[in-house]
Amino acid sequence: xxxATVVVGLSGGVDSSAAxxxxxxxxxxxxxxxxxxxxxxxxxxxxxxxAVVDARRVAKKLGIPHYLVDVEDAFRHAVIxxxxxxxxxxxxxxxxxxxxRHIKFGSLWDWARDRGADYIATGHYAxxxxxxxxxxxxxxxxxEKDQSYILYTLTPDDLRHVLFPIGHLQKxxxxxxxxARGLATARKxxxxxxxxxxxxxxxxxxxxHRPDSVQEGRIxxxxxxxxxxxxxxxxxxxGQRRGLGIQAPVPLYVLGVNPExxxxxxxxxxxxxxxxxxxxxxxxxxxxxxxxxxxxxxxxHGHDRPACWVPTEQGAEVRFEAPEWGVTPGxxxxxxxxxxxxxxxxxxxxxxxx
Numbered sequence: 637x638x639x640a641t642v643v644v645g646l647s648g649g650v651d652s653s654a655a656x657x658x659x660x661x662x663x664x665x666x667x668x669x670x671x672x673x674x675x676x677x678x679x680x681x682x683x684x685x686x687a688v689v690d691a692r693r694v695a696k697k698l699g700i701p702h703y704l705v706d707v708e709d710a711f712r713h714a715v716i717x718x719x720x721x722x723x724x725x726x727x728x729x730x731x732x733x734x735x736x737r738h739i740k741f742g743s744l745w746d747w748a749r750d751r752g753a754d755y756i757a758t759g760h761y762a763x764x765x766x767x768x769x770x771x772x773x774x775x776x777x778x779x780e781k782d783q784s785y786i787l788y789t790l791t792p793d794d795l796r797h798v799l800f801p802i803g804h805l806q807k808x809x810x811x812x813x814x815x816a817r818g819l820a821t822a823r824k825x826x827x828x829x830x831x832x833x834x835x836x837x838x839x840x841x842x843x844x845h846r847p848d849s850v851q852e853g854r855i856x857x858x859x860x861x862x863x864x865x866x867x868x869x870x871x872x873x874x875g876q877r878r879g880l881g882i883q884a885p886v887p888l889y890v891l892g893v894n895p896e897x898x899x900x901x902x903x904x905x906x907x908x909x910x911x912x913x914x915x916x917x918x919x920x921x922x923x924x925x926x927x928x929x930x931x932x933x934x935x936x937h938g939h940d941r942p943a944c945w946v947p948t949e950q951g952a953e954v955r956f957e958a959p960e961w962g963v964t965p966g967x968x969x970x971x972x973x974x975x976x977x978x979x980x981x982x983x984x985x986x987x988x989x990x
Contacts, residue, residue: 639665642755642799643748645740646670646694646702648687651759651802653694653821654810658801659757660698668695668702669747671739673711674832693820707743714738716832720846723838723870726895727966730786730936731830737789737919745797755799762787763803764795765976771795773921773977778806785936788970788980789919839871846870853898855882858891858907869893872900874964875908892965892986909959910988912943915969915981916951923947923971923979930973932956934963934983945971951981 644656646668659666670691688704695702715735722729740758748756761776762784770792776782790798802810815822833841842849849870854862864882866872871879876890880902888902913934924945931940932954942957954969963969963986970980 639663640754641665641667641752642757643667643669643744643751643753644700645744645756645758646691647759648684648690648694648821648824649759649827650811650814650821650824651761652691653759653814653817653819654805655757655759655799655801656694656698656700657813657817657819659799660700662801664755666698666700667748667751667753668698668700669705669744670702671705671707671744673707673715673735673739675708690821690824697817697819705743705747707739710743711735711739714742720842720849722966723842724846724849726869726893728873728964729966730968732936733786733789733968736786741787741790741794741798745794749797755797757799757801759802760787760800761803762800764798764800767976769922771921774803775972775975775977776800776803781807784977785933785968785970785980788968788977790921791919792921795921842868842870851898853900855880855900855902858901858903863888863902866900869895869898869900875962905961907988909961910956910963910986911959912953912955912987913963913969914948914951914953914984914987916984918947918951918979918981920971920979921977928971928973928978930971930978933970933972934960934967936968938962940970940972943971945979951984952979953987955987 642659642664644666646652656666670688692702715731719729719731745756760783761778761781763774765772765774773790775784811822829836849868851868853866855864855866856862872890874890882888886904889905889908891903891908892901928945932943933940941960944955946953965983965985967983968980969983971978
């Protein structure tokens with residue numbers, strides 16, 4: 637009987653290295669693939685020349701073939717351009733979620749399927765479990781490393797050909813496993829950067845690549861009173877406190893932006909508390925067909941909060957049990973049932989306290 641073949645996305649980091657090692661130990665035939673999102677000289681972390689070299693060294697040490705696959709055009713169209721456009725429109729994008737949807741679990745699977753592979757695998761901290769009605773997506777066992785939030789677009793079809801070999805492990809165990817195999821990535825630090833934004837300076841990136849984002853306008857309070865001037869709504873996001881250039885007796889935060897009037901709205905923190913919000917582009921392994929009480933997470937490293945999810949024609953409306961801070965249009969909101977991920981969507985507007 638032939639072994640199942642898995643194409644492993646090798647980023648040149650410790651997590652994907654561990655995923656490949658564990659799959660080999662489990663008896664799979666593995667093929668390592670590193671996706672080239674950008675020219676090496678223009679990339680950070682996962683797409684840099686160093687990352688490609690590290691991925692190739694890992695594959696050689698493990699004795700598996702390694703391929704470098706060019707996805708630059710797809711990445712620009714599906715990730716970079718929507719990222720730039722969102723900021724110019726005054727919303728805050730989540731490019732990692734879109735990269736997962738279109739590149740890591742889109743382009744990678746297309747490449748793997750065309751070559752007869754049975755599965756693709758990545759080093760994400762998430763778990764796939766068999767439920768009563770089929771496969772389910774769960775949080776990673778290491779809650780502080782859980783990455784299910786940015787995987788919400790995975791469909792039941794995707795779950796049938798995706799593997800998350802390290803989802804049940806804690807990070808120190810993963811590092812020890814990689815070190816025990818003699819892989820060069822064992823003590824490599826985790827990447828915290830957007831691969832196409834140097835030094836995570838998205839404002840500098842926009843000034844260079846989207847000069848149309850620089851449009852001076854008013855900074856106003858919730859009553860419309862001008863408090864200062866801004867250089868562009870693209871440079872401000874909900875919850876921001878620093879960099880406003882405003883003197884005030886109390887701390888002021890960005891409460892929202894008004895693209896129609898090119899205004900940034902600021903106020904004290906309590907004015908930014910939301911009772912709920914609306915989402916569009918709902919996706920996920922098992923979106924509830926009706927009203928559902930669960931918990932909702934609105935930031936990648938935030939906590940989930942008790943909330944009611946109500947499907948609508950446009951997507952869904954979410955109502956918190958208690959007011960929540962930091963609901964940001966353009967960001968992702970994800971619905972959980974305990975540790976199980978049900979669905980998610982893109983936040984379109986918040987619903988403030990009356």
